[in-house]
Ligand SMILES: NC(=O)C1=CN([C@@H]2O[C@H](COP(=O)(O)OP(=O)(O)OC[C@H]3O[C@@H](n4cnc5c(N)ncnc54)[C@H](OP(=O)(O)O)[C@@H]3O)[C@@H](O)[C@H]2O)[C@@H](O)CC1
């Protein structure tokens with residue numbers, strides 16, 4: 175599991191750790207890890223041109239000390255000091271002593287000339303002390319770095335992103351890799367900031383013992399998902415494996431029912447009950463489905479419900495939604511179900527409720543704009559969970575799952591742009607419902623399902639990548655299970 179902590183928590187842990195260590199030791203640990211990562215990336219340091227972009231804080235100090243280490247290995251290192259009179263004094267001295275040179279950033283006439291021939295640029299403009307996007311001087315240098323074709327390695331964070339939230343208020347560095355210290359920060363895992371970070375590398379500086387047990391953010395990895403997935407034992411029957419009920423589809427959108435049921439089978443439910451007007455289409459594709467035409471509560475035993483995909487917004491849809499919300503088993507509400515949702519009814523439920531909006535649906539629920547939700551994903555998912563007193567899975571490039579009780583938010587690392595296709599959300603809803611029916615908690619079910627779903631899309635897109643349809647994502651779910659369990 176990858177975990178991330180807020181900036182305040184990181185600062186508090188750093189203070190405790192620093193109190194145990196000699197002055198400057200922590201920065202040396204960071205710089206040593208950073209220099210080693212850069213040397214690894216370059217392969218050869220001797221004679222290699224490296225440019226450091228150095229801001230006014232300790233982030234610039236890390237870059238300068240790492241630059242000094244690389245200069246001692248034979249690299250030709252130039253530090254561009256963006257605030258020359260406030261650049262880290264010890265770091266500047268160490269770099270010069272190692273044979274590196276410094277350039278006054280704001281008064282340099284031609285950034286392109288400074289960058290010429292650089293294979294690596296270290297972004298030490300700003301780290302966890304940053305606020306807002308890149309300032310104009312920094313922007314010019316970040317742009318010159320990209321135009322020079324150098325690999326950009328961000329120190330701790332890509333400069334210009336909000337470390338604690340993943341927001342990007344203005345311009346930010348686009349890094350090929352980020353070397354971060356002590357722990358991941360939310361901005362490295364949540365978009366839009368995560369999309370600027372490139373490949374992540376964590377350098378151990380001894381911070382872990384000083385961090386609280388509960389992180390702010392968690393990202394599952396293969397082994398975590400494998401441990402969550404239900405595997406049938408010899409004595410399992412369909413109820414032990416979980417029966418999931420799917421209330422989805424309409425005369426107009428029968429396909430949504432088929433895709434949600436496909437997802438439900440892909441989640442390993444012992445049985446899938448379908449309730450709604452698209453039974454013929456469902457049976458034609460999945461003859462093993464148990465179909466029912468009456469109200470959901472008369473459908474037979476169900477251990478979790480999925481309601482909403484392609485449901486439409488007529489009176490039948492509303493009745494079916496309310497019927498399911500009156501049940502005492504976990505309920506996942508998606509798509510049209512979210513448009514019809516009665517917040518009081520959700521708040522009054524005793525069993526768990528999981529809302530699974532995409533950004534547009536989340537915006538409607540929050541009375542915000544879609545752009546706002548996309549720009550502030552972490553804040554949006556937490557607000558939704560708080561307002562509806564429910565768990566929320568916010569779909570998108572970095573899908574988030576919040577439980578509404580202030581526990582860690584889960585962020586999905588397997589997402590892919592290929593998933594932005596009609597019907598892929600229907601597959602996810604069925605898949606998640608299946609895991610709920612098997613007895614997983616809402617956050618575990620949502621995050622494990624998002625993980626498998628992303629992986630399945632990647633497998634369906636294949637090596638190199640090709641467009642996929644939602645039904646292909648569902649078909650690739652067994653491969654995703656095998657990959658995780660193997
Ligand atoms: N603490 C530790 O133990 C360890 C910390 N470590 C390292 O220290 C980093 C944190 O260092 P930090 O606290 O000095 O802050 P930092 O991020 O360098 O920037 C602060 C300065 O930037 C400025 N600034 C603000 N916004 C800006 C913007 N948008 N664009 C441009 N400039 C902007 C602002 O200046 P001002 O607003 O006054 O002009 C402020 O003074 C951390 O990320 C890690 O790399 C490691 O060595 C491990 C041990």
Ligand SMILES: [K+]
Pocket residue numbers: 233297298299300301328329330331332333
């Ligand atoms: K940085």
